[in-house]
Structures are given as structure tokens and as C-alpha cells.
Amino acid sequence: MLDLLRTTLVCFVAASGFCCSVVRGQEVFNVTASGDTGIPGADPSVIRTQDGYVAVESRRGQALLVRVAPTLEDLAEARAVRIWYDRDRLGEIWAPEIVFRNGRYRVYFAAGVGSDHRMYEISSAEPDAGYGDASEIPLPEDKWAIDGLPFTFEGRDYFVWSGWQGDTDVRQDIFVVRLNRDGVPEGSRSLIASPDQPWENIAGETPSINEGPQPIVDPAGQLHIVYSANGSWNSNYCLADLRLAADGDPMDASAWAKSQGCQFGANPKTLAEGATLATRAKGVGHHSFVLSDGNPETSEEAGATTPFLYHGVPADMEPSNFWAARMWFIGIYQWIPDVTYVRGEQQDTGWGLKFTE
Numbered sequence: 001m002l003d004l005l006r007t008t009l010v011c012f013v014a015a016s017g018f019c020c021s022v023v024r025g026q027e028v029f030n031v032t033a034s035g036d037t038g039i040p041g042a043d044p045s046v047i048r049t050q051d052g053y054v055a056v057e058s059r060r061g062q063a064l065l066v067r068v069a070p071t072l073e074d075l076a077e078a079r080a081v082r083i084w085y086d087r088d089r090l091g092e093i094w095a096p097e098i099v100f101r102n103g104r105y106r107v108y109f110a111a112g113v114g115s116d117h118r119m120y121e122i123s124s125a126e127p128d129a130g131y132g133d134a135s136e137i138p139l140p141e142d143k144w145a146i147d148g149l150p151f152t153f154e155g156r157d158y159f160v161w162s163g164w165q166g167d168t169d170v171r172q173d174i175f176v177v178r179l180n181r182d183g184v185p186e187g188s189r190s191l192i193a194s195p196d197q198p199w200e201n202i203a204g205e206t207p208s209i210n211e212g213p214q215p216i217v218d219p220a221g222q223l224h225i226v227y228s229a230n231g232s233w234n235s236n237y238c239l240a241d242l243r244l245a246a247d248g249d250p251m252d253a254s255a256w257a258k259s260q261g262c263q264f265g266a267n268p269k270t271l272a273e274g275a276t277l278a279t280r281a282k283g284v285g286h287h288s289f290v291l292s293d294g295n296p297e298t299s300e301e302a303g304a305t306t307p308f309l310y311h312g313v314p315a316d317m318e319p320s321n322f323w324a325a326r327m328w329f330i331g332i333y334q335w336i337p338d339v340t341y342v343r344g345e346q347q348d349t350g351w352g353l354k355f356t357e
Helices: none
Strands: 007-014 017-022 027-032 036-038 045-049 052-060 063-069 081-085 094-101 105-113 118-124 145-153 158-161 171-179 185-193 208-217 223-229 238-244 256-258 262-265 271-277 281-288 306-314 327-343 346-356
Touching: 007 327, 036 306, 045 094, 045 281, 052 094, 052 105, 081 118, 094 145, 105 145, 105 306, 145 171, 145 208, 158 208, 185 223, 185 256, 208 281, 223 281, 223 346, 238 346, 262 281, 262 346, 271 346, 281 327
Parallel strands: 171 208, 238 281, 262 271
Antiparallel strands: 007 017, 017 027, 036 327, 045 052, 052 063, 063 081, 094 105, 105 118, 145 158, 158 171, 171 185, 208 223, 223 238, 238 256, 238 262, 256 327, 281 306, 306 327, 327 346
């Protein structure tokens, strides 16, 4: 079993660029901090399990593929095995997320055409085989929904996703709903974040966007949901953060505070004070924290430096199709104290995240 509390970062200069090794206990995870992973595509989702690293990706909006490898760097060379194909013609298979819950690998993805996008689930006892038919997740109000996944916090189960309040594509908000013991949504959805800050819609575009929510728990035990703001079709895409108040209820919208700008992005106009300007890629976002089993309560302690994955377009490229040029990149994140977020008219200070390339 890995000693998750003993983590250090060893860096060196190699012929291929600046490299780091994340050391946990006796196991070393090599991380190339420059360039992309060699995996083309968007929306990385990677977890650590007893099988090593497990990654899921969509292929041409029609199929889902899984890679299993002993290290992050080996994922690019691992065979991408098709685990599911859209035989029912659901349409536009987007942004799969993989977790390991209740003894099964579970993949969540959006499918549909236009306003018909909804969240679906498939599951298996094995990471790369044995998945059955897709089941739609009965989210409350039955509205357009993408980028969803379940998580557990303080003994309660929830589902978080990006979606519409109504039936038209004017804005993507972030919602949370409770799950019952069977993993089924129950009760009303709670809207916990909207793209209501200037830096979240820097180009003044429609739709305005909050998407790609990823839950994680900080060293004080407070829940965070890191999300992507601005449109993923240009260089303004960036990572921002929501932090739940101490002893707050995730369903209480007023208990969430928002970072005062993005914490990682390629446009300095979107960034909070002290945030990291991305220089190796643009349009950076829709990340994965690479947590044990995908569980947000397994986050590293204060001071640890830990790999995360995100997608972006290489900075030196000017593609005619921005989306088609996206790649998976590896970066590093670390918890930092005394970071001020905003909750309504009030300010809230606690742990925040520092992302680096």
C-alpha cells in the first residue's frame, strides 16, 4: 500500500527537458513536466488503483477506450482498449470520467445531440473489459447535462455536473445532487456556481461556461470543486476553484466561495493574483487530479507536490480546428494556505491550489 503521506518532488534537467519524479514511500512516479503526454484528445480522466493507472477517453464521439499502465508516462504507449461503442446511436459521446466505487470501475459520460445531452453510466469489475449497456442517470429536472461524476464527502454521496438551468444554450452552470444508498439521485439539484465573473467569460461569448467540475478535499478537510471557465474552443479556457465552507453542506449554494480568478490559464486577464500563466499550452483545462480510485478524500497533504493531467493545444500551434489539436498534458499541483476566495459580499480565507506546468 502506498504511503500517501510521504511525498516529495525530485527534479532534474534531462535531454528531453525539465523532468520531475514524484516519490511516494518506496514507489516513484515519473512525470515529464514539459511537452504533452503523447495522447491526443481532450478531457483526461485518470485514476490510481491496484491495477496501476487507469485512463478513459472518448474516440470520435462514438466510443470509449481505456488504457491501463504502471506509470503515468506509460499511458501513452499502453494499448487503448475499446470498452463501449454507441450501438444505440445516442450521439456525441463526450468527456468520460472513470472512478472505482463499490468494487466496480464506473465510467460516466455525456451523450446526445444538441439539447438532448444527458449523463450515462457503464460499469465493470475489470478496468478494460466487461462493461455492459449504458444507463441514463436520472438527474433532477431532466435538463442538458455533461461532465458529471459521483463523489463521497463526509460519508454522504453526491453527483456533480455541468448543465443548463433551462432548455436553451445560454449558460453552463455547476450543479450538485445527493445520491441515495443505491447511487441514484434523490431530491432537487443545487446550483452552486455560475459564470458570473468577468474573468469567467473574458470574450463576452454565448454560452458562458462553468464545466469540467472535479471534487477534491484540502488539508483542512474542506471540499473543493475545481472547474473550467470560458470556452474550450480558444486560449481563454482556464481552471478556477470553488471551496466549501468549514462544516458546510455541499447542497447549500451560499456555503461555496469562488477563487478570485483562474488559478491556471494561458490568458493573464483571466488569472487570479499569484496564479500560474500557462506557457507550454493554451486552452488549458478540463483536468484530472489522478486520485486513488478517483476518491477526492485521498488528496495529498500540505506541502506535497502531485501530478495532474489537463488538456490544451501546444502553445506554438495555430490550428484551424482548435478542438482537434488538443493533447493531454501533465502538470503539478500543490496545496497552499491563506488564499482568499469570495462568497457573495464576504471574503473567505483557506487552502487553495497552486498549479504549475
